[in-house]
Amino acid sequence: MTPPPARHRLPVLLAVTALLLAGALVAVVRAAGRADERDHSRPGQPTVNKGEWDLNHPGRLIFRNLAWGPLRDHLAAVPLTAPGAARTAAPRDCLRFHAAAGTGICLRSKGGVVPGHEAVLLDSRMRALRRFPVPGIPTRARVSPSGRLVAWTVFVSGDSYAGGAFSTRTAIYDTRTRTLHDSLEDFSVLVDGRRHRAVDHNFWGVTFAADDTTFYATLGTQGRTYLVRGNLSRRTLTAVRENVECPSLSPDGTRIAFKKRVRPKGADAPWRLYVLDLRNGRETPLAERASVDDQALWRDRNTLLYALPGDYGADLWQVPANGEGHPRKVVASAVSPAVIGR
Amino acid sequence: MYLSSSRAADASAGVARDRPSVRRAVAGNVVALGLVSMVTDVSSEMVTAVLPLYLVAGLGMTPLAYGLLDGVYQGVTALVRLGGSYAADRTRRRKLVAGTGYALSAVCKPALLAVTTPWAIGAVLAADRTGKGLRSAPRDALISLSTTPGEQGRAFGVHRTLDTAGALLGPLAAFGILWAAHDGYDAVFDVSFCCAVFGVLLLVLYVREPRPSTAERRTGTPLPGAVRALRTLARTPGVPRLGLAAVLLGTATISDAFLYLVLQQRHHLDARWFPLLPVGTAAAFLLLALPIGRLADRAGRLRVFLAGHGLLLAAYLLLLTQAVPQLPTAASLFLLLGTFYAATDGVLMAAAAPLLPPALRASGLALIQTGQAVGRFAAAVLFGAAWTSFGPGTALAAAAGALATAVAVCALILARGTATGGSTAPTSGKATA
Missing domain, CATH: 1.20.1250.20 (MFS general substrate transporter like domains)
Structure with a gap:
């Protein structure tokens, strides 16, 4: 393979380079145009109004609004009794959000050229109390039922070529003692009653019990996942079951909704939604047939809320927790819900 | 325009040229x-x-x-x-x-x-x-x-x-x-x-x-089969030793990701600094690759290659001592790792290439790179297993012990081959600053 003669090289270089530059420019300009389009609302999408609300008012569903328009990615509220009604969006943008008993946690992008992310602790009037830098892309957020503890999980990308390795980092913050447990990887882990150590311990998807000490999470290691029960005061994590991801404890503390990896029949169906009864260890598959990659949320004692991919990113769906009934779309263009109960 | 055609033409002639002028660019x-x-x-x-x-x-x-x-x-x-x-x-x-x-x-x-x-x-x-x-x-x-x-x-x-x-x-x-x-x-x-x-x-x-040199054209006419090529490489003076050294040192080299993980777990490095570690390492590599490459031409490439692994050992020891505060530890870690890469990545190729016959150069370099990669893969498996059984501190101490042993063994292996290895500077006159 010999290069072309010297006199042809420069014209070829200039011509092809000009083509490539033009192509690159068109790609960026078109993407920028599309980004602008998302700032304008579309016909047929839910109505979003600017407004203020707080976390004290019961009977609301709060979520990240994904409907196009200037209020995209802002937190929005709808009445629990009429989730399809016009939404009221507060001036606060979050990628992931959760709230309970007057405490909110918002994981957001800080903007700037190199995107950084932060976790913002919110009081009941949605004011920022404290900000924590987080080392990756937000994926899960939870507040304990009493509002005392908050937890978040981010993805940390490795530095290997072509992005082979990913890991997660999960932190828990105690708002009363102001203690930050920076990473669950510092806790001691027990699997089958023995201390378990591995270089690839990853934790994600915390859910809290009512006592503000016990919590559940996922441990991933050596290609397996475990449901672990954590004790915050002893800083321990005990594996209680295999193949459980993104646990979500029911309001009465007796059941855990989770996503279970089922043998992939098609390449597209890795997870199904299940409920585990902690009293007898029985697992019930739920009526949702689609693959769910979300940490489900208990809307009430009998119903689960979760996100599925949708036209504008994601929609919120609900399904009965007893394995019967049918899934139903509740809120279009929304993700990361929180139920403000009575 | 990036290159004048005269320089590109120079390149093809450069193979046969034995004595480069003092100030000639690469x-x-x-x-x-x-x-x-x-x-x-x-x-x-x-x-x-x-x-x-x-x-x-x-x-x-x-x-x-x-x-x-x-x-x-x-x-x-x-x-x-x-x-x-x-x-x-x-x-x-x-x-x-x-x-x-x-x-x-x-x-x-x-x-x-x-x-x-x-x-x-x-x-x-x-x-x-x-x-x-x-x-x-x-x-x-x-x-x-x-x-x-x-x-x-x-x-x-x-x-x-x-x-x-x-x-x-x-x-x-x-x-x-x-x-x-x-x-x-x-x-x-x-x-x-x-x-x-x-x-x-x-x-x-x-x-x-x-262009193949005249000697290569004469001797290389019957293209070697895979088995013959391997046999030729195995008999080329200096090549088996260097390959062995690359594998051995690779087996004691744990990846950056693991070292960053140790830094995070044992030294509780603030999450904010974490994304900067690979950037710092790459920046140090960038600044030092050329000066250390030139140093290797003068001081001996094998010596520099071994010294580079000495720096990696220093990085392990730095992480083992918990007396130093986290930020100086992080800064020293990426300096040491960047220098390690500058002293080993290109330098290994520079040490191996002149030993290999031109007709088998790509295969020889690929073999050595693969040997090193296999060694590093084994290191990752072993280090992961040691971490699981004994915890990060002990695993790192074991890795440091293995690396110190590997450096010592390789120093012995390579010292015995210096008579044939291309580690000595060819001429004293071209030591340009």
Whole structure:
């Protein structure tokens, strides 16, 4: 393979380079145009109004609004009794959000050229109390039922070529003692009653019990996942079951909704939604047939809320927790819900 | 315009030239290959930087889903690397094989936009990595064949500097695009594709296949079979020793990711600083690759290669002592790691290349690279197992012990071969500052 003669090289270089530059420019300009389009609302999408609300008012569903328009990615509220009604969006943008008993946690992008992310602790009037830098892309957020503890999980990308390795980092913050447990990887882990150590311990998807000490999470290691029960005061994590991801404890503390990896029949169906009864260890598959990659949320004692991919990113769906009934779309263009109960 | 045609022409003549003038720049071919690598690294690091964001935020996917297939891909990459290099030597078309590797990686960029399932994404990333495996050894053979034996360290230093500059620029370019076009991941992949095509274009236009020397043309007429090629390499003085040293030291080399993890767990490094560690390491590598490459030409490449592993040992020991505060520890860690790469990555190729017959250069370099990669894979498995059984501190102490032993053993092995190894400086007159 010999290069072309010297006199042809420069014209070829200039011509092809000009083509490539033009192509690159068109790609960026078109993407920028599309980004602008998302700032304008579309016909047929839910109505979003600017407004203020707080976390004290019961009977609301709060979520990240994904409907196009200037209020995209802002937190929005709808009445629990009429989730399809016009939404009221507060001036606060979050990628992931959760709230309970007057405490909110918002994981957001800080903007700037190199995107950084932060976790913002919110009081009941949605004011920022404290900000924590987080080392990756937000994926899960939870507040304990009493509002005392908050937890978040981010993805940390490795530095290997072509992005082979990913890991997660999960932190828990105690708002009363102001203690930050920076990473669950510092806790001691027990699997089958023995201390378990591995270089690839990853934790994600915390859910809290009512006592503000016990919590559940996922441990991933050596290609397996475990449901672990954590004790915050002893800083321990005990594996209680295999193949459980993104646990979500029911309001009465007796059941855990989770996503279970089922043998992939098609390449597209890795997870199904299940409920585990902690009293007898029985697992019930739920009526949702689609693959769910979300940490489900208990809307009430009998119903689960979760996100599925949708036209504008994601929609919120609900399904009965007893394995019967049918899934139903509740809120279009929304993700990361929180139920403000009575 | 990047290169004058006279310099490119100079490159092809440079092979036969024995005595370079004192102030002569590195061969145009080396600069051309360096620029090709730089542009290609901009392209690939753009994708690497935004891939997690794209998968999680763009596709709503859990990236942990496809990390498991990693080991399989590495095995495939090693086989492709060996096969490709052998083909490059056999046909004497190193440029063609390297170009195929660059082109394969280029077409993977738009392919990433077309696929949405974890398995398909894993497959495209594997193809991308296969392209990288295919091109490295033939490219390093081209660099060494375009350079006199005495200036190999410098030539590889120039190449690795340009290469790393691309790796540092790539993420900036990607985040610049995302800043201009919010959520414009497709634009990042499109621009990355354009960069990769530009790299292939530079290769086609400005890189030359070095003409075989008269001696090579005479003796190399019957092209060697794979078995004969291996036998020839095994009998080439200095090559088995160097290969053995590369494998041994590789087996005691734990990856950066593990060291960062130790830093985070044992020294509780603030999460904010974590993303800066690889950047710091790359910056140190960038600044030191050329000076250390030139130093290696004068002081002896094997000596520098071993000293580099001494610095890695220092990094292990630094992490074992918990007396130093976290920020100085982090800063020293990336300085030590960057210097380690500058003293070992290109320098190993510079030490190996002059020992290898030109007709088998790509295969020989590929064998040594693969040996090192296999060693490092074993190191990752062993270190992971040690961590599981004894915890991070003990695992790191064991790794330090293994590395100290490996350096000592390799010093003995390589010292016995210095009579034939290309470690001594060829002429004293060309020690330019």
